[in-house]
Amino acid sequence: MTGTAASIAQQDQEIPDIVAGLRATFDTGATRPAAWRRRQLRGLRSFLTNHTRAIEEALYDDLRKGRTESHLTEIGGVLAEIDHALRHLERWMKPRRATVPMNMKPATARIHPEPLGVCLIIAPWNYPLTLTLNPLVGALSAGNAAVVKPSELAPATSALIAGLLPRYVEAVAVVEGAVEETTLLLEQRFDHIFYTGNGTVGRIVAAAAARNLTPTTLELGGKSPVFIDETADMAVTARRLAWGKFTNAGQTCVAPDYVLVTPAARDSLLSALPGTIREMFGPNPRTSSDYGRIVNDRHFQRLTRLLAEGKPLAGGPSDAAERYIAPTVLTDVPHGAAVMTEEIFGPILPVLTVRDVHEAIDFINARDKPLSLYAFTRDRAARRALLEKTSSGGIVYNAPMIHLGVPNLPFGGVGESGMGAYHGKTSFDAFSHRKPVLSKPTRPDTLRLIYAPHTSRSFAFIAKAVARTHPILGKER
Incomplete structure (x- = not known):
C-alpha cells in the first residue's frame, strides 16, 4: 500500500x-x-x-x-x-x-x-x-x-x-x-x-x-526493585527473576534492577540463582542462542565498570570484542556504589539483604520512584504494605515484566520514571x-433566572441551585 x-x-x-x-x-x-x-x-x-x-x-x-x-x-x-x-x-x-x-x-x-x-x-x-x-x-x-x-x-x-x-x-x-x-x-x-x-x-x-x-x-526508566521474603517459592522465584533480568541482556526498562531479600530467604535465593542461569543459558552463555549482547561499546564500558562493585556470585566474565557480559549476580554491594545509584540497564543483578518488608520500603522510598516494583511473597500484609506505602509506575507480584502484555493495564511511570501511559x-x-459537547434547547429557556438584571427572586434561585457546591452563598438568603 x-x-x-x-x-x-x-x-x-x-x-x-x-x-x-x-x-x-x-x-x-x-x-x-x-x-x-x-x-x-x-x-x-x-x-x-x-x-x-x-x-x-x-x-x-x-x-x-x-x-x-x-x-x-x-x-x-x-x-x-x-x-x-x-x-x-x-x-x-x-x-x-x-x-x-x-x-x-x-x-x-x-x-x-x-x-x-x-x-x-x-x-x-x-x-x-x-x-x-x-x-x-x-x-x-x-x-x-x-x-x-x-x-x-x-x-x-x-x-x-x-x-x-x-x-x-x-x-x-x-x-x-x-x-x-x-x-x-x-x-x-x-x-x-x-x-x-x-x-x-x-x-x-x-x-x-x-x-x-x-x-x-x-x-x-529507573531502578526497578524486587522484594523477596521467605514465603516465596524460591525455585520459581529464581527462574522468573533470571528470565526478567537477563532477557535482552538486561537492556529492558522494566527489568529487575536490584533485589532486596530478607535474611531467611537470602541463602536459598543465592543457592538457586547460579543453577537457574545455567539451566537457561548453559554453562557458557556466550554460546547460547537465547542470550544477547550489549548494544554498543559505550554501554559495554559503562557496564564493565559496574562489575567491580561487588562480589560475583555468578557470571562476571566479559568480552569487549563481542560486547558480551555474562549474566552476573553481585553480592556484598555497598549501598552507595554506582551500581546502586545508576540505572544498570544490563545483565548485572545486585542482591542486598534487608531485615523485613518495612526496611525494604524505606530503602525504595529513599530513591526515585521506580517504573516497576516486583514482590515475591505470599504474605498479604507485606503485599499491602508495598502497595500502599510505595509509589511506582506499576507493581507486580510473583513475576517481572509480564504486566506489559496486559493491554487493559496502562503502562507508564511516575516522577523520574516518566509521565503519561x-x-x-x-x-x-x-x-x-476528549472533547466535551453540551447541547441545551432554547425552549423552555431555563436560564432566564440567571440573566441580568438580578432580583431577590433570581438570587434565591441561584443560591438554592448552588448551595451544595457553594455553602457560603447558599446561607446568604
Missing part, C-alpha cells in the same frame, strides 16, 4: 516539509474515519507478517536477539496490540454520555474523542521494533498523522522500518538519523510527542515541547482529545 506515507532515510525532503505535508493531510479529515484507522492497523499488521524474517535478522544484527525472544518481546507484542485495537476501535471511538446536573436540565452532554493532529514518536534502541510501533498503534487508532523516529543505535531495525513501513501505512513519515535530526524534529510544532528513553533526554524533549505547549508522554485503550486516549 502506498499513500501519504514518506521516508526521508535519504534526506530527499526537509523535515519541516515532511511535517507540513502531514499536517495538510490531517487537515483534510482523511485520518478521522474508522475505516481509515482500521486500514492503517491492518497495514501495520501486514508489515509485520510479510517481513517477519527480515525483522528477525535486523533484531539479531542490532542486539543479537534470538528468534524466540524476538517474537516474544517484539513482534508478538505489537501484533497483540494491533489485534486488541481492531477489536475495540468502534467502542473507543464512540462518544460517551455524561450526566448533566439537575440545575442544568434540560440538556444533554457527551465526551467526544477526537484525534490530536500530527504526533511525533521518538523510539529507543533496546526494543527497537515494539517501542517504535506500539505507540504508533495508539496514534493511528486515534486517527492521527505521525512522524516516527527510530533509534540510530539500532541501525538495522531503523533501516528496515524506514524502508518498508511506508509501503503499508498512510500519513506516517519515518525519519532516520541521530541528534541532529532529532533536534530538528523537536523544533517543529507537533500536537503530541511520545518519547521512550532516559531521563536526561526526556528533559530535553519536555523543554522543547513546552515551547509550543505540546503535551508529552515520557516513558523513562499507554497500551490498549490508554494508548488511544493518550493520542486523543
Whole structure:
C-alpha cells in the first residue's frame, strides 16, 4: 500500500516539509474515519507478517536477539496490540454520555474523542521494533498523522522500518538519523510527542515541547526493585527473576534492577540463582542462542565498570570484542556504589539483604520512584504494605515484566520514571482529545433566572441551585 506515507532515510525532503505535508493531510479529515484507522492497523499488521524474517535478522544484527525472544518481546507484542485495537476501535471511538446536573436540565452532554493532529514518536534502541510501533498503534487508532523516529543505535531495525513501513501505512513519515535530526524534529510544532528513553533526554524533549505547549508522554526508566521474603517459592522465584533480568541482556526498562531479600530467604535465593542461569543459558552463555549482547561499546564500558562493585556470585566474565557480559549476580554491594545509584540497564543483578518488608520500603522510598516494583511473597500484609506505602509506575507480584502484555493495564511511570501511559485503550486516549459537547434547547429557556438584571427572586434561585457546591452563598438568603 502506498499513500501519504514518506521516508526521508535519504534526506530527499526537509523535515519541516515532511511535517507540513502531514499536517495538510490531517487537515483534510482523511485520518478521522474508522475505516481509515482500521486500514492503517491492518497495514501495520501486514508489515509485520510479510517481513517477519527480515525483522528477525535486523533484531539479531542490532542486539543479537534470538528468534524466540524476538517474537516474544517484539513482534508478538505489537501484533497483540494491533489485534486488541481492531477489536475495540468502534467502542473507543464512540462518544460517551455524561450526566448533566439537575440545575442544568434540560440538556444533554457527551465526551467526544477526537484525534490530536500530527504526533511525533521518538523510539529507543533496546526494543527497537515494539517501542517504535506500539505507540504508533495508539496514534493511528486515534486517527492521527505521525512522524516516527527510530533509534540510530539500532541501525538495522531503523533501516528496515524506514524502508518498508511506508509501503503499508498512510500519513506516517519515518525519519532516520541521530541528534541532529532529532533536534530538528523537536523544533517543529507537533500536537503530541511520545518519547521512550532516559531521563536526561526526556528533559530535553519536555523543554522543547513546552515551547509550543505540546503535551508529552515520557516513558523513562529507573531502578526497578524486587522484594523477596521467605514465603516465596524460591525455585520459581529464581527462574522468573533470571528470565526478567537477563532477557535482552538486561537492556529492558522494566527489568529487575536490584533485589532486596530478607535474611531467611537470602541463602536459598543465592543457592538457586547460579543453577537457574545455567539451566537457561548453559554453562557458557556466550554460546547460547537465547542470550544477547550489549548494544554498543559505550554501554559495554559503562557496564564493565559496574562489575567491580561487588562480589560475583555468578557470571562476571566479559568480552569487549563481542560486547558480551555474562549474566552476573553481585553480592556484598555497598549501598552507595554506582551500581546502586545508576540505572544498570544490563545483565548485572545486585542482591542486598534487608531485615523485613518495612526496611525494604524505606530503602525504595529513599530513591526515585521506580517504573516497576516486583514482590515475591505470599504474605498479604507485606503485599499491602508495598502497595500502599510505595509509589511506582506499576507493581507486580510473583513475576517481572509480564504486566506489559496486559493491554487493559496502562503502562507508564511516575516522577523520574516518566509521565503519561499507554497500551490498549490508554494508548488511544493518550493520542486523543476528549472533547466535551453540551447541547441545551432554547425552549423552555431555563436560564432566564440567571440573566441580568438580578432580583431577590433570581438570587434565591441561584443560591438554592448552588448551595451544595457553594455553602457560603447558599446561607446568604
